[in-house]
Amino acid sequence: MKFKTPKSKDVMQVGKGLLAFEGGKRVGRGVVGLVPAKDEKQAQLVKGGAAVLAVIAAAAYKGKNADLVVPALVGVAAEQAGDLLDAQAAKMITKKSNPDMPQKFLQDAMGLGCPCDQPNDQMPPQYYPMLASPAIREIEWETVWDGGNTQDTSFTGV
Secondary structure: OOOOOOOHHHHHHHHHHHHHHHHHHHHHHHHHHHOOOOOHHHHHHHHHHHHHHHHHHHHHOOOOOHHHHHHHHHHHHHHHHHHHHHHHHHHHOOOOOOOOHHHHHHHHHOOOOOOOOOHHHOOOHHHOHHHOOHHHHHHHEOOOOOOOOOOOOOEOOO
């Protein structure tokens, strides 16, 4: 691996790609949210389909502004694939209240982490969004946080 001092043009290009990637992730969330799904299995299929289509579109795109379009499409795919991985991890990984370092790394990497020490004293996921995916939030909450309109916001823990 070899590094050199980057030129401002290179840094700007990578920055634009990063913003396109993040924008693609958010657009992907919105598009998938518009597709009606009758149950969690169907919702997972929609996410998987969106990820596959976005990867194929990114590989096939050769038009104008490919330096922005391709990272945006990869962002769509990454967000949906990440949600699928988080949902599977939540089913397979046992969350421990005082994990050792490898277990803590795994929990954090798979969206199961919490910045709190006690499992019954955990903050709602909107306060640590980098550690909680939408799939994990659905598993952890008895009811979904509604932006202020809640009937029951009790946290069941894991």
